[in-house]
Amino acid sequence: MGEDDIPAKYIARDPWGGWVMLRLDDGWCAALDRDTMRCTIYARRPGICRDYPMGDSDCIEVRALHLSPDQSRK
Numbered sequence: 326m327g328e329d330d331i332p333a334k335y336i337a338r339d340p341w342g343g344w345v346m347l348r349l350d351d352g353w354c355a356a357l358d359r360d361t362m363r364c365t366i367y368a369r370r371p372g373i374c375r376d377y378p379m380g381d382s383d384c385i386e387v388r389a390l391h392l393s394p395d396q397s398r399k
């Protein structure tokens with residue numbers, strides 16, 4: 326996570342000792358608001374999230390796989 330300033334409660338160690346975003350039991354990021362599907366730490370989100378282009382083909386594909394039709398329109 327380098328210079329990122331993530332709230333500690335959303336950070337975990339991966340099996341290789343790296344710092345990563347904490348995932349809940351279902352695999353989703355702990356910082357995601359499930360009702361709005363928005364990032365609760367948007368201003369402090371990690372660099373990788375800032376670099377990931379919202380709405381690109383990968384994003385659309387994952388949303389289609391995991392969200393109901395009502396949620397995917399949010």
Ligand code: SF4
Pocket residue numbers: 346354355356357358363364365366367370371374
């Ligand atoms: S933008 Fe990053 S930190 Fe925020 S909810 Fe999505 S994966 Fe988690």
